[in-house]
Every structure is written in C-alpha cells, then in structure tokens.
Amino acid sequence: MGEQELPEAPAEQWTPPEGSWASSAATRRSMVGNRSRDTAPELLLRSLVHAAGLRYRGAAKPLPKMRRTADMVFRPVKVAVFIDGCFWHGCLEHFVMPKTNRPYWEEKIGRNIQRDRDTDDRLAKAGWLVLRFWEHLEPEACAATVIEAVAARRQEVQASKHPRKIS
Numbered sequence: 001m002g003e004q005e006l007p008e009a010p011a012e013q014w015t016p017p018e019g020s021w022a023s024s025a026a027t028r029r030s031m032v033g034n035r036s037r038d039t040a041p042e043l044l045l046r047s048l049v050h051a052a053g054l055r056y057r058g059a060a061k062p063l064p065k066m067r068r069t070a071d072m073v074f075r076p077v078k079v080a081v082f083i084d085g086c087f088w089h090g091c092l093e094h095f096v097m098p099k100t101n102r103p104y105w106e107e108k109i110g111r112n113i114q115r116d117r118d119t120d121d122r123l124a125k126a127g128w129l130v131l132r133f134w135e136h137l138e139p140e141a142c143a144a145t146v147i148e149a150v151a152a153r154r155q156e157v158q159a160s161k162h163p164r165k166i167s
Contacts, residue, residue: 041135042071042083048143054150056081062128068119072146077153078128081146082119085135088112094136129153 037059046058049072060073062080072081086094090109098105120130129149133142 037069037071039083039085039135041139044139045081045083045133045142045146046072048139049146052143052147054147062123063126066119066122068115074150074153077150077157078126079146079150079153080123080128080130082116082130082132083135083142084116084132089116089134091134091136093134 057073070080
C-alpha cells in the first residue's frame with residue numbers, strides 16, 4: 001500500500017503584534033534573529049586586531065553620555081571602529097530596499113544613516129577618529145587600517161606628552 005498524502009491544514013491568517021513592522025511571521029522571525037552585536041564580521045575583525053597585540057573594548061560607548069556604542073573602542077587614543085551591515089546602514093553597493101512595507105524601511109534605513117553621520121560628527125568634535133567599514137570588506141584590510149590608525153594615534157599621544165626640546 002502506497003503512502004497517502006495528508007491534506008494541508010488551512011493557512012491561518014497571521015496578524016502582527018501591536019506596533020510590529022513585520023509583513024509576515026517568517027519576516028518577523030528572521031529580523032528578530034538578527035544580531036545587533038558580535039556579528040561574524042565584527043568577531044573576525046576583533047580576532048585579527050587582537051592577534052596583532054591591540055586591546056580594546058568591544059561594543060562600548062566611546063563617550064559616556066552618548067547612547068550609542070562602537071564595535072571596538074580604543075579609549076586611550078580615541079579611536080572608534082564601526083562595522084556597518086550592508087542592509088541596516090544602506091550600503092550603496094549591496095542594499096536592496098524591501099518591496100514589502102517600503103515606507104517603513106525607507107524611514108528606518110534613512111534614520112540609521114542619519115544617526116551614523118551624527119555619531120561620526122559628535123565623536124570627531126570630541127577628538128575621536130572614527131573608522132567605519134562595511135561588513136563585505138576584506139577583514140585583513142580593515143584590520144590593517146585599524147592597526148595603523150591606532151599606532152599613529154599612539155605616536156601623537158606620546159608626542160603630546162613628551163614634546164621635543166629645541167636647542
């Protein structure tokens with residue numbers, strides 16, 4: 001006797017929770033599962049920088065009163081590193097606007113980009129060097145940039161603490 005196919009259960013109508021932006025249960029599950037920190041690109045960059053002997057704070061506030069965190073913070077030399085996701089930060093090369101709930105996503109991604117620029121400006125005014133990398137960039141190249149920038153800032157800090165005497 002062959003296997004019988006069971007009839008499919010009728011599709012239930014999905015209703016999003018109050019205030020939800022999700023267009024379907026699957027979309028909601030997918031988006032809720034996205035990590036806001038310790039993503040694979042962040043962990044790889046951290047690993048390379050740590051292997052080079054640099055120490056930093058991960059997912060930390062560069063400025064105490066700022067409600068935003070950088071992926072890597074080198075406080076003594078004032079270097080903040082951000083690894084931006086192509087979707088969430090509107091990468092010109094890879095970002096594709098969702099077709100469903102488009103007005104929500106246009107506003108959301110636009111606010112993210114605006115907040116990134118505001119963060120950059122506020123940190124620069126406080127004397128910080130801001131390094132931003134897209135998640136799709138080669139981690140080795142990003143690590144080399146971070147290592148060079150931190151070394152240069154360390155030299156600047158040392159020079160300001162111990163100015164050379166002119167004879």
